[in-house]
Amino acid sequence: MSDLDFLQEFRPDPAASGRRRLSAGTIVLLAGILSVVVVIGIAFVRSQQGRPESGMAPDFTLTTFDGQQIRLSDLRGQVVVLNFWASWCAPCREEAPALQSIWENYRDRGVLVLGVAYADDPDDSRAFNAEFGLTYPSGPDIGTVISKDQYHITGVPETFIIDRNGEIVTFIFSTITEPQIRAILDPLLVGEAST
Amino acid sequence: MPFRGLLSLLLVFGVLIGTAIGMLAQADPTTITDDQVMDVARSLYCPVCPNEPLDTCQTEACYRWREDIRQQLAAGRTHDQIIADFVARYGERASAVPLDPTLNALSLVTPFVIAAIALALGAVVVLRWRRRQPLSVAVSSSPMPADASAYRARLEEDVRS
Numbered sequence: 481m482s483d484l485d486f487l488q489e490f491r492p493d494p495a496a497s498g499r500r501r502l503s504a505g506t507i508v509l510l511a512g513i514l515s516v517v518v519v520i521g522i523a524f525v526r527s528q529q530g531r532p533e534s535g536m537a538p539d540f541t542l543t544t545f546d547g548q549q550i551r552l553s554d555l556r557g558q559v560v561v562l563n564f565w566a567s568w569c570a571p572c573r574e575e576a577p578a579l580q581s582i583w584e585n586y587r588d589r590g591v592l593v594l595g596v597a598y599a600d601d602p603d604d605s606r607a608f609n610a611e612f613g614l615t616y617p618s619g620p621d622i623g624t625v626i627s628k629d630q631y632h633i634t635g636v637p638e639t640f641i642i643d644r645n646g647e648i649v650t651f652i653f654s655t656i657t658e659p660q661i662r663a664i665l666d667p668l669l670v671g672e673a674s675t
Numbered sequence: 676m677p678f679r680g681l682l683s684l685l686l687v688f689g690v691l692i693g694t695a696i697g698m699l700a701q702a703d704p705t706t707i708t709d710d711q712v713m714d715v716a717r718s719l720y721c722p723v724c725p726n727e728p729l730d731t732c733q734t735e736a737c738y739r740w741r742e743d744i745r746q747q748l749a750a751g752r753t754h755d756q757i758i759a760d761f762v763a764r765y766g767e768r769a770s771a772v773p774l775d776p777t778l779n780a781l782s783l784v785t786p787f788v789i790a791a792i793a794l795a796l797g798a799v800v801v802l803r804w805r806r807r808q809p810l811s812v813a814v815s816s817s818p819m820p821a822d823a824s825a826y827r828a829r830l831e832e833d834v835r836s
Binding site for chain 1: 722723728734735736738739743763764765766767792795796799800
């Protein structure tokens with residue numbers, strides 16, 4: 481028995497020479513790993529498609545409860561307070577008077593308050609508008625295309641303030657107050673007027 | 676004249692029966708049980724909470740949607756009609772299952788296919804492992820082939836030098 485017996489284990493095997501082929505099991509395993517990676521990748525890409533908090537506001541056409549058609553891109557030159565709401569949402573009840581006040585006080589200065597009702601029964605939405613005496617244009621988001629596919633809202637209320645060039649200036653995640661909106665609109669209108 | 680009278684009577688009778696059938700078809704919402712409502716609600720998701728089925732969600736939005744389901748059941752709509760109505764109004768994400776028949780079939784079949792592949796893979800691995808065990812013993816106890824002696828002699832010489 482020589483000390484070099486172990487070397488037989490390292491002898492080149494002529495049968496194993498050349499490139500090894502992958503077995504069916506390995507191919508299936510690799511395909512499985514690849515599928516998992518693809519699924520995780522898609523989920524990651526989707527998670528990155530968050531709500532737009534700056535840049536151009538996604539364009540949409542809203543048919544209001546009065547039957548009026550409003551296209552966001554047609555509102556260039558006006559500042560838009562885009563509010564996502566629902567009649568079943570308690571914080572929306574809190575902010576409704578503030579939105580109406582903003583509409584009444586700023587409409588002559590080129591501000592449009594626009595309501596988009598999210599996942600709400602149209603009859604309930606109309607009753608909500610009547611209850612709070614809301615007169616600014618508002619309409620249902622049919623198929624939740626505007627709220628979910630374009631603005632990626634995660635709940636209501638959520639408010640976007642869009643400047644005269646159609647760019648999102650501010651995003652407000654929670655209930656808005658009148659002083660808060662005034663503080664955003666006033667400098668924006670002054671700045672816009674001087675340019 | 677008696678024939679026309681009879682015809683009028685039949686007409687009135689027909690209208691009355693039609694009205695009665697219509698009223699019966701539009702049942703009182705209070706006669707719709709919670710189980711019937713939940714059966715439909717199980718196929719829908721809360722519009723606000725992530726991944727929360729409508730039948731277990733306790734938000735105001737879900738409560739209203741369940742009442743909507745109750746009203747629609749009372750109006751004689753079927754399970755599928757109600758789901759289709761919700762999807763039309765609130766988008767496909769309201770539905771718990773894909774409405775596209777191909778996607779629906781895929782979602783049902785895929786878990787079984789994955790399980791079958793995993794089982795097959797496991798079986799192949801176990802079989803190979805069992806086949807290799809005696810082979811490895813045989814290899815370790817096998818004598819060196821005759822043509823290796825020259826190779827070994829040369830190696831030993833190299834090591835010594």
